[in-house]
Amino acid sequence: MRTFREGMVDLDAMLLSGLLKSEHFLHLRCEMPAVDVIAMFDPVADHPRVRMISLMDHSPGVGQYANLDRYRELRRKEGMPSDYVERRIAELQTQRARLRNPNRRALLQRVANLDVMLASHDDRTEEEIAENHADGIRISEFPVSMIAAKAAKAHGMQVIVGAPNIVRGGSHSGNVSAAEMLRAGAVDAFASDYVPAALVEAAFRCAAAAGIGLPEAVALVTDHPARMAGLSDRGRLEAGLRADLVRVRVHEDLPVPRQVWRAGERVA
Secondary structure: OHHHHHHHHHHHHHHHHOOOOOOOOEEEEEEOOOOOHHHHHHHHOOOOOEEEEEEEOOOOOOHHHOOHHHHHHHHHHOOOOHHHHHHHHHHHHHHHHHHHHHHHHHHHHHHOOOOOEEEEEOOOOHHHHHHHHHOOOOEEEOOOOHHHHHHHHHOOOEEEEEHHHHHHOOOOOOOOOHHHHHHOOOOOEEEOOOOOOHHHHHHHHHHHHOOOOHHHHHHOOOHHHHHHOOOOOOOOOOOOOOOOEEEEEEEOOEEEEEEEEEOOEEOO
């Protein structure tokens, strides 16, 4: 909590300094079953840099961790004793049963009047997609099954997948492949998912993996995400826009960024 709060203050200070090479915005990822999610959300909900809010649930037994055996394996690899893992699973599932729904309702009420994009996270079933759509959520972020991705598209929702999923050739947690979703026409944008360099590589890789043209692939990491975030002044090469540009050189099939311009001014 301290890192989060101090990070918000630091970001404001650095933005005012004019020393940052990139323009930074905020994506609030709200863990619905967390005890402190509302207390952490309220002070920053109307921060002018917030562009996107995701409603998440990483409880064992649902979403990304629906496979409890795999969840147990991941926790044991982190060095947790088996008896502790079992105790922790029971605690988190009890906490989810108590807090997920009331926290979800509270978050939805709080974001109803905010001018931000609202996303669900790690959707697995058609029922989850239907619930999200009924609640006004229009982005499915990282669906973990093809069923959920296709259901989201059928409801007119936009789908975000992780660029590292493309780069490494599959999901790190054993869920649906981003390349499969791309070939099924169920992907609208890529997110860096903690690996920023993966965005450029994913654009070039998915052009080959899914048989789409490079301009269309690049749009998945530029134009489409910009539109989702309400940033209509950037994301594509067009007269009157910001001229945020990256010059890329392909070396042995690997795209390497060589120069970067922000609003027409070279910054790297």
